[in-house]
Amino acid sequence: MGEQPGKLALRSQEWIQTALFQLMEKKEYSQISITEIVDRAGLARQTFYRNFQDKDEILLGYLDRLLQGMWQDADETPVFREELFIRLFGNWAANAPSALIYSIKTKDRKIRQLIFKSICDFFDGLFASAPQEPGGSPEETRRFYAHKSLSSIVHLMLVEWTLNDFHLTPEEIGRLVSDMTGSIRSYL
Structure with a gap:
């Protein structure tokens, strides 16, 4: 049985936020790209945009x-x-x-x-x-x-x-x- 879509979205959002904060520990926020965030989170770019408009x-x-x-x-x-x-x-x-x-x-x-x-x-x-x-x-x-x-x-x-x-x-x-x-x- 698969996970409910709402739980999946919340999990993706958590992973994206965690990835952003991990990247921010080593790099200035304004220099971090969406590609770096999704790569770090292990998600597809479209998953990012399904959940957020931008990193801000x-x-x-x-x-x-x-x-x-x-x-x-x-x-x-x-x-x-x-x-x-x-x-x-x-x-x-x-x-x-x-x-x-x-x-x-x-x-x-x-x-x-x-x-x-x-x-x-x-x-x-x-x-x-x-x-x-x-x-x-x-x-x-x-x-x-x-x-x-x-x-x-x-x-x-x-x-x-x-x-x-x-x-x-x-x-x-x-x-x-x-x-x-x-x-x-x-x-x-």
Whole structure:
């Protein structure tokens, strides 16, 4: 009896993601080709495209799950306060794969762009009421830019903290980011 198509697709996705991370341990993300990924995974190229549009989708999916996963055990909806930042940095330090850390340390611009997009998407999901573009009232414009500024600061601090080998505890960096973004968060 054969495997169900859904289980087969999940297994292929896991193999593809694993292959990408294995390649990222030795090579910059932006230099990795789809051919290398499928060869490493032992799959056909069409299997890749049946599951993903491109390699960015693999990494964005992983980053999105990593950010969302920090709230699995929480009893309440997260809000922008110190606890959110502590959890975010703690989850990153505990769960970011070494291949991703390596890619950050090689200063691969594409990796940084994908991390920023994932953080923006995460914050957009937390506060669906945030304006999606500037315009409208002056208050909506301030909220839009405050929202994007917060994402930028969290991204910068996450990358710099990683580059500095997690020299502060998640609590210390979380508190620092919370303190630094207090005035920005007042617009949200």
